[in-house]
Amino acid sequence: MSRASLRLFLSNAKRHVSQCLSGGGEHHLSFVIGNQSADLDSITCALVYGYLQSFTAQTAKTQGYIIPITNIPSRDLRLRPELTALLKNVNLKPSDLITLDDLGNLHESLPSDRTDWTLVDHNALLGELGKHYSKRVKAVIDHHDDEKAVPQDASPRIIEKSGSCCSLVVNSFRNVWDSASTSSTDTRTGDIEPEEADAQVALLSLGPILIDTVNLRSEDKTTPHDRQAVDYLESKINSSRKLHQTYERDAFYNQLNDAKSNLDALTLPEILEKDYKEWHEGDLTLGISSSVKSIKYLMDKDANFTNVLLEFAKGKKLDLFAVMTAHNESDSFARQLLLLAVSENKAIDVAEKFVTANQGDLKLEENDPGLEASGSKWIKIWQQGNLAASRKKVAPALRKVM
Template sequence: MTCSLVYAYIRSMAPTRNAFTQLYVPLTNIPFSGIQLRPEFLALFPHANIEPSHLITLDDLPDLSVIESKLRPENTKWVLVDHNTLQGQLGKIYADRVGGVIDHHEDEGKVPQNTNEEPRKIDISGSCTSLVTEYCRQAWDLLSGSAVSSGTAHVQGDSLSDDDAVVKTWDAEVAQMGLASILIDTTNLQSKDKTTEHDTSAVKYLEAKIMSCPRLSTTFDRSAFYKEIDSAKKDIGGLKLQDILRKDYKQWDEGQQKLGISSVVKPINFMQKKARDEASADSLDEAYLEALNKFAKDRDLDLYAVMTTSTSPSGEFQRELLVWAFNEGAISAAKKFADDARDELGLEDWHGSGGKTKEHEGDSIEWRRVWWQRNVQHSRKRVAPLLREAMG
């Protein structure tokens, strides 16, 4: 979300000479209701002087049944950030109109090599926002300088009289938005497995933007800022389990099959208890599995995975991985994934509170396994390609 906001803001304020348009629209790739499921963004928005109603979401697009006639492909150009393939129904209509990308996932080769005035930047980093910041840095600095010299703040009717102070406030608000994502993605730059030079450089640059703002420099503390956003992200106890599963959910089409992956910032036991409480059931496991089954069936998934992150009683970061296949083709892919990815991901059989390994094959119609993922450096950014390769 922050990637598209930062990129669209800078590019709209400082478009290139031959740009397809001078207005870049930051489309948030979720419905408006999905914003309420992301408490970390609700905590961040006041820092950036943004309200949820300011965002453009999927709900603002024409209905999919008429979108191609109302938003004609030839009248659009798409720049992808934090992914490099346009998926789903939008991808079926507008894939040929993708003309740029900034991403830190594995290159799927769908974006043209020559993107002319738009970027084609795919590189390893902890956060895609770091790459966006890096790409926009020169234009951002020129924009800040020109805004002060032209008296932009007065034109905008800002109540502050000092143009320099106003521009620095705007810069700091945008910088906080970008900084939040990088800090969350890299655990405040403490994750050795994720943090790269792109991330440390971007944090230094964005933090300098904030510290140059007279209004914020005396009170801003990066560690406190990170803790605020991180705590909000993990505060999902008030959400229904179905909302928790769709809060950080991604879906892919692989041939004729659909893969979905939910990332959850709480362990499986947390979700089991929530499912039992919501269903007023006696069994932890049955209520949880019924909830997962409903989520997958509602989306016509062939293969569904749930990845969790949490902290062990001893303070260690840990991951769990559940994979559920719903038909013979998906079962074949799931078993191939289990064999091929076991060593790379460090998969170990998972035992719940009752000590039972979660495995289900039934009548060869479904297959389900749960593991501890001991090689915790691998997030969905790696697990998704492994699953998709197994489905290919």
């Protein structure tokens, strides 16, 4: 008995998408997609969901494929060294992934009513895809605040707090996964023993869970969902004749964390692009970049720091741009927040209202070394004393005053 490896699954899925988009006819495609920041959790959630859900996809319209989409162009994959490090552990390369480039002008090739979409690690389909396909969202698994954009009758509709969204994906698929591991499969499409396939998927899933919970050591981030998922995934690895001999949790975490923390090869604009999300509220647009290095590290990247920020924000057509850091400072975890009002008048008013409403809760201590950005009259930096307040909390606070 054999089963498709992750690599073979992705190869077949990519070929299926290409044939459907180029061949015309009455094709129906089912997609699962992570959020626009395309961080490790978001990318992995889509891969794991697509792979496991395809075990249950027996309908003719999907032909057994749930297509996992990495929500960035392929050129941006190089900005995620931790992704490359994780994929290498499971015999994958970034080029194996299905990105926005593989979809091309999807809305021109495939009417919305011949698609359905599952969201993982977000619960509102945004951007260009959202304009055309938001009404076709049929399922969601997420750990952010519920934006009420996904219908209540979606199946599944799982929106719960967890350190990693991948924990929710794994836990929701345990019955399906265990059943697939013990049942016979179509050997015509198989290339790997079930135990090895399971161990690969388990190792892939563990990556973002360990990163997002700081190896299960963060009391603020780790939830029972995460601990339950790690126990289950490590049992899959221990059932593998190959991987159980080489897997060690701390070493695996350190390998990925070291890769994620190494931004030396990236330019400042590339760091800003690496983990970026965007929202539209009313007539204003907000963008937030997250960084694992301090503001000082970013400033040292480019002598024209603030002007680079402004040009990046203008290129995205933003009114407000924030940079949030989560980094180690004197062997302690620290957060900083930079906020830039790109446009004047209303954007500055929103920025000042945000500070007034949230300075106490976020424990913001201004740390502005006299920054100036040509073309902007408002830019501030704070040390953020509330270390539990990640982008999941700051973004809704900004959007509320927008």
